């Protein structure tokens with residue numbers, strides 16, 4: 001798969017959330033989205049910046065043991081590539097990363113997702129005076145759909161498992 005990766009891991013920790021991750025400069029920039037992404041452009045989903053993760057963590061599914069940080073089940077809810085606005089598929093990877101880094105530093109990045117579940121234009125916007133807090137929003141395009149709850153598609157795009165499947169397996 002060409003291009004910069006994105007991954008969303010559904011994480012049934014003490015508080016269920018979706019970890020939204022964008023590849024940049026050899027790591028996965030990460031945000032925890034408590035309510036998960038929405039295809040409805042009117043929904044502004046809080047996205048809390050968390051520490052970078054390694055690229056290899058983006059393939060992780062399984063159980064984080066009780067007592068460890070983030071204890072609970074993890075599945076790869078969606079995965080694919082992203083293109084920051086200003087880049088096309090033929091744009092050199094270095095230039096794609098430069099555009100993405102500039103957007104993140106400015107607190108506003110718009111990009112296209114090429115995932116199994118999420119597609120089209122999205123925006124991450126940093127809230128002023130609220131350190132580490134961003135909003136994740138679908139742009140109004142042909143992939144927007146206010147009537148469809150994408151979170152009901154609850155299976156891993158890697159293995160077809162749900163977090164409940166992972167839990168049962170571990171019991």
Ligand code: MN
Nearest residue numbers: 011019032070
């Ligand atoms: Mn998490």
